[in-house]
Amino acid sequence: MLKTSLWKRILIIGICVLGIVGAMPNLFYKRVEAHNDAIARVEKTGVTDAATQQAIDGWPNWLPSQLVNLGLDLRGGVQLLASVQVEDVYKARIDALWPDLRRALSDARADVGGIRRVPAPDGELRIEIGNPDGIAKAVEIARGFATPVTTLTGAGESDLNIRGQGNTLTITLSDAEKAATDERTMQQALEIIRNRVDEVGTREPTIIREGENRILIQVPGLGSAEELKQLIGTTAKLTFNPVVGRGTDPNANPGAGNMVLPSADEREKGIYYTLESAPVVTGEDLVDARPAFDQDGKPAVEFRFNASAAKRFGAFTAANINQPFAIVLDDQVISAPVIRSAIPGGTGQISGGMNVEQSTLLAVQLRAGALPAGLSFLQERTVGPELGQDSIDAGRVAAMVGYGAVVLLMIATYGLFGVFASIALVVNIILIFAILSVIGATLTLPGIAGIVLTMGMAVDANVLIFERIREELRTSRGPAKAIELGYARAFSAIFDSNITTLMIAGILFYLGSGPVKGFAVTLAIGIITSLFTAIYVTRLIMATWFDWRRPRTIEV
Incomplete structure (x- = not known):
């Protein structure tokens, strides 16, 4: 029969309540944000003035204070696309080799004669020796400074290309070492840029690698590109x-x-x-x-x-x-x-x-x-806060229109059951914002698009359940049995469709960058929450209504 055990009811209601509490700070965004900034400022400086204390007192400490971070297109800020000059590292590596190599060659002066460094292109070390017959000895000494490349693609290769011709010794980095150096340089540049931006307290920057030697930097809330360039450039x-x-x-x-x-x-x-x-x-x-x-x-x-x-x-x-x-x-x-x-x-x-x-x-x-x-x-690119607010307003209108259209369609098609689905849809959106707040995710316009898409996908599960209940009612089963079988027999179709969509969201997150990842995150969270609300929340609402009214027949 259509029964839900007490522990399941408590668990479902508890999750919904936690979702409401977790999402609530986003209704008071500016107040909570000022509270969080003031606490961070006190922890960093140890100084509490009147304005800071007022901001701290603006939100109760016993309530959650995690917020959904707004992306560049919603909050305004600065975006830079930077190219890392990896050739600088080649030159620095070769220049650093010269002092030690000069001492080693000087110790073998009897074989190689006098030595001097001659002009050469950046990233190349060119040395002339006084005794051309000693070039083999000079090459041998230089090879003593070479080390194997430690990457899988460069296994078995040396990090230096060493050539001796006439009385000139020429040293450059090998191609395998250049590739390994490029990778290390990019990882180090990413980490240092992130550290510099975090040091000055900017909120949730996006710093990602694009291509072989480019870095995309997005810092919400910053008003000047020059300020950001001065900080990281x-x-x-x-x-x-x-x-x-x-x-x-x-x-x-x-x-x-x-x-x-x-x-x-x-x-x-x-x-x-x-x-x-x-x-x-x-x-x-x-x-x-x-x-x-x-x-x-x-x-x-x-x-x-x-x-x-x-x-x-x-x-x-x-x-x-x-x-x-x-x-x-x-x-x-x-x-x-x-x-x-x-x-x-x-x-x-x-x-x-x-x-x-x-x-x-x-x-x-x-x-x-x-x-x-x-x-x-x-x-x-600089996005002003006014344009960011316009994007928020546009996203809010799109979400409200989408929600209104879904609610009208569900109520017109399924009546009271459509109302149950609409209530579950509100819970679904609340849970999405609660999870985004807890994990500290950044919401962008594509992320809002993911939430709007989730609305349609969430009621899609309810459509499958309600249609299955209709089929069970046609076999002259009682309403309680029809509802129970409708949920049980629609589960496999709901699960399959949502799992395939979740896999697509995972691929988008893994292969995408920036806004695409934001869309994938909200879509994946929406899939998980919609499964919970469509299967468990609507069933709990329906069971509660059924226990209260005890209808002999139902209309779906």
């Missing part, structure tokens, strides 16, 4: 290099293994430094960086190295007392102090030409890490 590559010379000619020949960089200090405008290309330590050795003030009370950034870098830095400063060394940030010499004494602690300070906002931004960039390569921005 700077490589923040910090190095400490020995100073070779100082002058005013930017085109001066620095010599092999050296480079000429401008001074970033306004007081040294037009001054250029000749530095050794190989740094003593780099920003990758940093373990902390934070904004501070120098001895003159001007904004600065304090930094601290890890143990191994602190040891190298201490040894270098001890060996070069009264010699200048350069602090280089993004190919500009921001300071070139003279070493007065050894600095064994591994700490230091960057100061000069910064305001508080700039020092804070630099600390964020250094703490998040240096981008492994430069970025070039191929596309930028």
